[in-house]
Amino acid sequence: MSTSSSEASGDDPPPKPALPRDRILINVDRHRNSSPPFMKMPPALPPKMTKPAQRTHSMPGDYQKSPHRKFAVVQPISRTPSNGAGYPPTNVVPPFNITPSTPSPASTSGYSNSVFTYPAQGELPYGTSPSGYVVDLPSGSASSVSSGSFRHSMDTLNFSEPDYDLINDQYMLEGSETSSTDGMLQAASPDPPVQAYIHMFGDYSEPSPNFFYSAHQGPGYNGLEMSPYDNLSPCMETSPYDNVQYNTEQPSGSYNSAGNIFRFSHLTPEAGDVPVEAPALPPKRKHLDKDNRRHYTSPSIPSPSMYETPSRDKSISLIEPSPTSTSLEDRPSTPEEKESKGDTATKPSTLDALDVSDKLVFKKEVGYPRKYHTMPKTKGEDGPDLRGGSMDVLIVHATGADKNDLMFYEAFLTTYRTFITPKSLIDKLLYRYNKFRHMSDNTRKRASRNAFFLLVRVVDELCIGELTEEIIQILMDLVFKLLCDGELVLAKLLRNKMLNKCDQRKQLALNNNFSPLSALSVSVKRASLFDFKGEELAEQMTLLDAEAFQKIEIPEILAWAKEQSEELSPNLTTFTEHFNKMSYWCRSCILTQPKAQEREKLVNRFIKIMKHLRRFNNFNSYLAILSALDSAPIRRLEWQKQTTDGLAEYCTLIDSTSSFRAYRAALAEAEPPCIPYLGLILQDITFVHLGNPDMLEDGVINFAKRWQQFNILDNVRRFKQVHYDFKRNEKIQTFFNNFDEYLSEEALWQMSLEIKPRGVRRKPEPKEPPPAESSS
Amino acid sequence: MSYAYLFKYIIIGDTGVGKSCLLLQFTDKRFQPVHDLTIGVEFGARMITIDGKQIKLQIWDTAGQESFRSITRSYYRGAAGALLVYDITRRDTFNHLTTWLEDARQHSNSNMVIMLIGNKSDLESRREVKKEEGEAFAREHGLIFMETSAKTAANVEEAFINTAKEIYEKIQEGVFDINNEANGIKIGPQHSPSNPALGGGGGAGGSQPGGGCC
Numbered sequence: 001m002s003t004s005s006s007e008a009s010g011d012d013p014p015p016k017p018a019l020p021r022d023r024i025l026i027n028v029d030r031h032r033n034s035s036p037p038f039m040k041m042p043p044a045l046p047p048k049m050t051k052p053a054q055r056t057h058s059m060p061g062d063y064q065k066s067p068h069r070k071f072a073v074v075q076p077i078s079r080t081p082s083n084g085a086g087y088p089p090t091n092v093v094p095p096f097n098i099t100p101s102t103p104s105p106a107s108t109s110g111y112s113n114s115v116f117t118y119p120a121q122g123e124l125p126y127g128t129s130p131s132g133y134v135v136d137l138p139s140g141s142a143s144s145v146s147s148g149s150f151r152h153s154m155d156t157l158n159f160s161e162p163d164y165d166l167i168n169d170q171y172m173l174e175g176s177e178t179s180s181t182d183g184m185l186q187a188a189s190p191d192p193p194v195q196a197y198i199h200m201f202g203d204y205s206e207p208s209p210n211f212f213y214s215a216h217q218g219p220g221y222n223g224l225e226m227s228p229y230d231n232l233s234p235c236m237e238t239s240p241y242d243n244v245q246y247n248t249e250q251p252s253g254s255y256n257s258a259g260n261i262f263r264f265s266h267l268t269p270e271a272g273d274v275p276v277e278a279p280a281l282p283p284k285r286k287h288l289d290k291d292n293r294r295h296y297t298s299p300s301i302p303s304p305s306m307y308e309t310p311s312r313d314k315s316i317s318l319i320e321p322s323p324t325s326t327s328l329e330d331r332p333s334t335p336e337e338k339e340s341k342g343d344t345a346t347k348p349s350t351l352d353a354l355d356v357s358d359k360l361v362f363k364k365e366v367g368y369p370r371k372y373h374t375m376p377k378t379k380g381e382d383g384p385d386l387r388g389g390s391m392d393v394l395i396v397h398a399t400g401a402d403k404n405d406l407m408f409y410e411a412f413l414t415t416y417r418t419f420i421t422p423k424s425l426i427d428k429l430l431y432r433y434n435k436f437r438h439m440s441d442n443t444r445k446r447a448s449r450n451a452f453f454l455l456v457r458v459v460d461e462l463c464i465g466e467l468t469e470e471i472i473q474i475l476m477d478l479v480f481k482l483l484c485d486g487e488l489v490l491a492k493l494l495r496n497k498m499l500n501k502c503d504q505r506k507q508l509a510l511n512n513n514f515s516p517l518s519a520l521s522v523s524v525k526r527a528s529l530f531d532f533k534g535e536e537l538a539e540q541m542t543l544l545d546a547e548a549f550q551k552i553e554i555p556e557i558l559a560w561a562k563e564q565s566e567e568l569s570p571n572l573t574t575f576t577e578h579f580n581k582m583s584y585w586c587r588s589c590i591l592t593q594p595k596a597q598e599r600e601k602l603v604n605r606f607i608k609i610m611k612h613l614r615r616f617n618n619f620n621s622y623l624a625i626l627s628a629l630d631s632a633p634i635r636r637l638e639w640q641k642q643t644t645d646g647l648a649e650y651c652t653l654i655d656s657t658s659s660f661r662a663y664r665a666a667l668a669e670a671e672p673p674c675i676p677y678l679g680l681i682l683q684d685i686t687f688v689h690l691g692n693p694d695m696l697e698d699g700v701i702n703f704a705k706r707w708q709q710f711n712i713l714d715n716v717r718r719f720k721q722v723h724y725d726f727k728r729n730e731k732i733q734t735f736f737n738n739f740d741e742y743l744s745e746e747a748l749w750q751m752s753l754e755i756k757p758r759g760v761r762r763k764p765e766p767k768e769p770p771p772a773e774s775s776s
Numbered sequence: 777m778s779y780a781y782l783f784k785y786i787i788i789g790d791t792g793v794g795k796s797c798l799l800l801q802f803t804d805k806r807f808q809p810v811h812d813l814t815i816g817v818e819f820g821a822r823m824i825t826i827d828g829k830q831i832k833l834q835i836w837d838t839a840g841q842e843s844f845r846s847i848t849r850s851y852y853r854g855a856a857g858a859l860l861v862y863d864i865t866r867r868d869t870f871n872h873l874t875t876w877l878e879d880a881r882q883h884s885n886s887n888m889v890i891m892l893i894g895n896k897s898d899l900e901s902r903r904e905v906k907k908e909e910g911e912a913f914a915r916e917h918g919l920i921f922m923e924t925s926a927k928t929a930a931n932v933e934e935a936f937i938n939t940a941k942e943i944y945e946k947i948q949e950g951v952f953d954i955n956n957e958a959n960g961i962k963i964g965p966q967h968s969p970s971n972p973a974l975g976g977g978g979g980a981g982g983s984q985p986g987g988g989c990c
Contacts, residue, residue, distance in 0.1 A: 561840065564791055576843040583846035627847040632883045656836065656851070679841030679848075686840030690796045749882065 350392035351432050354447055360397060361388040361700055386707075388700045391419055395428055399450040409454075411703075411710035413461060414717075417555050418562075418694070418709070419701050422458060422466050426474060429455040452490060460497045463553045464505045465570075472498065527735040529589060529605055538612030539724075540732040541582070541621045545675050546724050548575045549620070552678075554713050560682055561689035561709075575678060579624050584742035586628035591743070591751040600640060603629060607646050614653075616724070617674035619667065626650055633752035672722035676715075685712050780829040783943055784960035785936070786836045786851050788876050789861035790869040794895040796839040797926035798861065802936050803835070824937055826944050830964070833936060835859075852883040856952070856960030857891070857939045862910075864894045864923065865902040870909065877917060885959050887951055889942045891920040893935055898925040 350356060363385045386408060389397065397405075398412040416425055429451045436448035459475060475498050482491035529537070548571070556569035566573045586606060593599045606625050613622040628634065629647055639647075655662050660680055667676055692705040743751070787795040803822050820835035836855065838848045852858070858880055862869040873892070880890060894910045907923055914921035920938060924931040946952050947961065954961050 564840075564843065573843070579844055580846045623847060627850055630850055631846070632849070632853070679844040682840035682843075683838065684840070686796070690839065691800065 350390065350396060351428055352435055353396060354443060356389070356393045356396045359389060359393040360386055361696060361698075361703075363387055386703055388696045388703045390700045392428070394701060394703065395420075395425065396432070399429070399432065399447065399454045410714065411706055413457060414554060414710045414713050415558065415706040416458075417558055418706065422462055423468070423471055423474075425458055426455060426471060429458065430474070430478065452494075456494055456497055459494065459501065462501060463555050464501070464508055466555075467501050467505060472502070527731065529602060529735075532729075532732055532735070534605065534608040535612045536729060536732060538609045538616060538618070538621070539726040540729050540736065541609070541613065542616050542618045542675070542724055543726050543728055544578070544733075544736070544738070545618055545620050546673070548578050549675050549678075550720060550723075551575070552716075552720075554717055557678075557681065557685060557713060557716060558709060561685045572678070572682075578739070579620060579678075581739040581742060582621065582624040583628045583631075584745070584748070585736075585739040586625050587631055587634060587748050588742040590628075590634055591748055591755070596638070596755075599637070600643060603634075603639065603643055604646070607643075607650065610650055614650075617670040617672070619663070619670075619677045620675040622650075623654060623677045623679075626654060631748075633748045636752060637756050672719055673724045674719050674722070676719055681712060681716060685709060688712065778830065779823065779832040779964040781944070781947070781954075781964060782832045782834060782962040783856045783940055784834050784836065784854060784962075785857045785859060785939065786838075786855040787859045787861060788838075788852075788880060789859075789893075790863070790866075790872055790876075791842060793861045793863040793866070793869050794926045795859075795861050796837050798859070798893070798895060798924065798932060798935070799835055799837050801926045801929050801932045822936075824940060826937070826941055829944075831940055831944070832964075833940060835936075849879065849883045852880055852888075853885065854958055854960050855884060855888060856943050857889045858884065859891050859893050859935065859939065860919070861893045861895050862905070863896050864905045864907075864910075865896050865899050867904040870894075870905045870913075873913060887946060887959065889920070889939055889946065890917075891922065891935060891939045891942075892917075894921075894923040895926055897923040897930060898928050 350359070353359075386397075386405075394412065395416075398409060398416075416422075420428075432451035433448050433455065436444040436451075439445055439448070462471070475494060479491050479495045479498070482488070482494065551571040552575055553571060556572040559565070559568040560572060590599050590602045590606075593602060606629060610622050610625050613619075613625070630651060653663055653666060654660065654677075663677070663680070667674070688705065688708045692708065693702055694705065696702045787799060789795055799820050803820055820837055822833050822835075824831050824833060836851050838851055842848055860873065860876055860880065862873055864870075877890070880888070892910060892914045894905060894907065910923065911921050913919075920942060922931050922935050922938070924935050926932060943952070943961070947954055952959050952961055954963060
C-alpha cells in the first residue's frame with residue numbers, strides 16, 4: 001500500500017494487528033478475492049491533465065447558476081475506457097471478481113486488504129465466520145462473473161468521471177479535506193487508482209462538519225439553505241448519473257451464478273438483469289433474509305420501482321397501514337400494502353405520490369387555497385398550522401419540506417420516532433428514492449433526491465444505539481448501489497455520515513472502558529471546599545454537567561415520556577444520577593461537619609457557588625445544590641438569619657408557582673451556554689405525551705402533539721449546541737471525585753437528628769428512622 | 777376565580793401506577809399545550825365545593841421528573857394533602873408503599889393528610905392486591921383508603937374530594953396553621969384581609985427554609 005493512501009484514506013487497511021479487538025473488519029470486502037469495488041474507480045479516471053480543466057467549470061458557486069454546465073465536459077464514455085485510459089483492464093475489475101488473468105497491481109499492493117472498520121456489536125453484519133472478523137469469500141467465486149459485468153462496471157465508472165469534480169467541490173464545500181486530497185490528485189503519482197480512490201472517499205476518520213447541526217441555529221434554520229446538498233441538487237437533476245443507468249445495458253445477470261458474489265446483483269439493475277435468488281446465507285444473517293431478498297430480486301431498469309418485485313409481499317411494510325389503526329406500534333401489514341405491489345399505476349400509494357398537500361390536516365382558520373381537510377381549532381392551540389396527517393403523508397411531506405417548510409422538516413426529524421421506527425422510516429425513504437430515481441422528469445427526480453437527502457439526515461441523527469447492524473447493512477447496500485450507479489456524490493455523502501456514526505459508536509465503546517487514574521487521586525492530603533475559589537468550583541461543576549449534558553441524545557428525552565427506561569435513555573439516566581449524586585454529596589459535606597460554625601460556613605460557601613452557577617446559566621448544578629441546602633435534614637437545623645434569608649432568595653428561582661414561572665422566565669432569558677434543569681423538561685414532555693392523543697379523531701397522526709414535543713426538544717438542542725470553554729482543573733475534579741462519596745438519605749437524616757434531636761413541636765413519629773448507613 | 781381556600785396536593789407512588797391519569801381524569805382531562813415555554817404546561821387545578829365554600833385544589837404531579845429524587849422530595853413540603861397511589865394489578869407497587877410513606881412523612885408537614893389509592897380497579901381480572909390488603913395498610917398507618925379507576929373515573933372525584941374534606945376538617949379543628957403557607961394551604965385573596973402573612977401572594981411554601989415542619 002502506498003504511504004499516501006494510508007495517510008489519507010480511512011478506508012485503507014490499517015494493518016490488522018493494530019486494530020482494537022472490538023472492531024470488526026468488513027472489507028470493502030466481502031469480496032476479498034477481488035479488489036474492492038472502489039478500486040476500479042481510479043482507472044476510469046482520464047489522464048490527470050484533464051482534471052484542472054474540468055474543475056474550472058465546477059466551483060461550488062457554479063452549481064446554482066448553471067446546473068448543467070459542469071457536465072458539459074462529460075463525454076458519454078467509451079465502452080472500453082480502461083484501455084483508453086491506458087490502464088490494464090485487470091485493474092478495473094473488481095467486485096464481481098473475475099479472476100484476472102494477470103494479477104492486478106492494485107490487489108497485490110494491498111488493496112484487497114482494504115477494510116472498512118467499525119465496531120462489532122454482537123453480531124457481525126455480513127457473512128462472517130465466528131472465528132474471524134474479515135469476511136472471506138471462497139476464492140473460487142470470482143471466476144463465475146461474466147465479462148459483461150466487468151464491462152458494465154467500467155462503464156459506470158467511466159461515466160462517473162465528472163464526479164471527481166463534484167466530489168472535489170463537495171470537499172471544498174465541506175472545507176475539510178480539500179487540501180490534502182486535491183493536492184494529491186494533481187501531483188504525479190505512481191499509483192493513480194489509489195489516489196483517485198482517496199480523492200473520492202476522503203478520510204472518513206476526519207469528520208466533515210455537520211451542516212445540519214451547525215445550520216440548525218434558531219428557529220429559522222436558514223442555514224440549511226446554504227447546505228451543499230442544495231447546491232448540488234440542481235446539478236443532479238440533469239446530471240449524467242441518470243444516463244449512466246440507461247446507457248449501460250449490457251447484461252450482467254450472471255454475477256452470482258455460483259452464488260458467491262452475494263449482495264451485488266442489486267447494484268446493477270440494468271436491463272436484462274435476471275432476478276436471482278439470494279445466495280445461501282450464514283445462519284446468523286437469517287433475520288435479514290427478508291431484506292436481502294428484496295435486493296436480490298431487483299428488476300430491470302428502467303423499472304421505477306425496483307422494490308416492487310414478485311417477492312415484495314415478503315418485504316417490510318413500506319406502505320401506510322390502514323388509517324383507522326390507532327396503535328402506533330407494531331402495525332401489521334395491511335392488505336392494502338400487499339395489493340400495491342407492482343401496480344402503482346392503478347393503485348398509487350401515498351409513498352408514491354408527488355404531492356400530498358391535499359392530504360394534510362390543517363387548522364380550520366387558515367385560509368388555504370386548496371381544499372385542505374381541516375379540523376376545528378382547539379382552545380388555546382397555537383403554533384404551526386399543520387395539525388396532522390397519515391404516516392406516509394407526513395413522510396412524503398417531510399421529504400419536500402427542507403426548502404419550503406424548514407420548521408416542519410426539523411419537527412419531523414425530531415419527533416418521527418413517536419410514530420415510526422428509524423428502520424421503517426429508512427425503508428420507506430429508500431423505497432421512495434428508488435421509486436423515482438430513474439424517472440426522466442425533473443419533478444420525480446427531485447422527489448427521489450429529496451427522499452435521499454431526508455434519508456441522509458435521518459442517518460445523521462440516529463442515536464448510537466439505533467445504529468443496528470440491520471440498518472448498517474441496508475445503508476451499506478445503498479452505498480454500493482449508489483457507487484455502481486455512478487451516484488458517487490450521494491454515495492460519499494451517505495457513507496461519510498455512516499462512518500461518522502460508526503466512529504462515534506467506536507469512540508463510545510472505547511471511552512466506556514477508559515477510566516483515567518489521576519496521579520492526584522492518590523495524593524495523601526484531602527482537599528477541602530475552602531482550598532478553592534467558589535468561582536473555580538462552579539466552573540468545574542459546570543464542566544462535569546456540560547459533559548454529561550452533551551451526551552444526552554434528543555430521542556432519549558422523547559422516549560422518556562413514554563417509558564422511563566435506563567436502557568432507552570442511558571445518557572439521560574447518567575445525567576440524572578449525576579444530579580442526585582451532586583445533591584447528596586453537598587448534603588454530606590455539610591452534615592459531616594461536627595461543628596455548627598463549620599456547617600454554617602459550608603452552607604454559605606455553597607450559596608456562593610450557586611451565585612456563580614447562576615451567572616454561568618448552569619441551572620442544573622444550581623438546583624442540585626439548592627435541593628441539598630433546602631432538603632429536610634439540613635433545613636431543619638438552626639441557621640443564622642442571614643443564611644436562611646440568603647437561601648430564601650435563591651429558592652425563589654425554583655418556586656413552583658404557576659408551573660415554575662420564575663424559573664422558566666429565567667431560562668428563556670438565559671444566553672447559551674446554558675444547562676437547563678432537565679427535570680422540568682422531562683415533566684413537560686411527559687405531560688405533553690400524557691395529555692394529548694397520538695392520533696386525531698379521524699385516525700391520522702396528531703402532529704400538533706409533535707409540534708409541542710418539538711418545541712420542548714428543540715430548546716434542549718439549542719442549549720446543547722453551545723459549549724463552555726472552561727479549563728479542566730484536575731485538582732478540583734479530583735476533589736469532587738465525580739461526587740461519588742456521599743451518604744445515603746437515611747444516614748443524612750440520622751446525622752441531622754444527632755445534631756438536633758426532634759423538637760417538642762413535632763409529634764413523635766410512629767417509626768424510628770432507619771439505621772444509618774453509608775452508600776459509599 | 778375566587779376561592780376560600782387553596783389546598784396543595786401531591787401525587788406520589790411508583791411510575792406507571794396511573795398518577796397522571798388520575799390527575800387528568802380529575803382535572804380538565806387535557807393538558808394545555810406548551811406554546812409559550814415561559815409558561816410551560818399548566819395543569820392540575822380544579823375548583824370544588826365543600827361546606828358551601830369554594831376550594832381550589834392545586835395538584836402537583838412530578839411525572840417525568842421522579843428520577844430527580846433529590847429535588848422531587850422538596851415538593852412534599854408545602855403540600856396539605858398527598859395521594860399515595862399503587863396499582864392493584866402490580867404487587868410490587870403495593871410493596872413499595874412503606875418507602876413512599878416514610879419518604880412523605882419525613883419530608884412533609886406532619887399534618888399532611890395522606891390518602892391511599894389503589895388504582896386500576898377496572899382491571900379486576902388482573903388484580904394482584906386484594907382490597908382488604910389496601911384497607912389493612914391504610915388502617916395501620918392512619919390513612920384514608922379508596923380504590924379508583926382513572927380509566928372509568930370510578931371514585932376519582934371522591935378520592936380528591938374526601939382528601940379535601942379531611943383537610944378542611946383539620947382546619948376547622950385548628951390543627952393546621954393556615955397562616956403558614958408551608959402547610960400547603962392558602963386563604964383566598966378576599967378572605968384574608970386580616971392576614972398580613974399572605975400579603976406577598978406569590979411564594980410557595982418551598983421558599984421558607986427552617987419553617988414549619990419536622
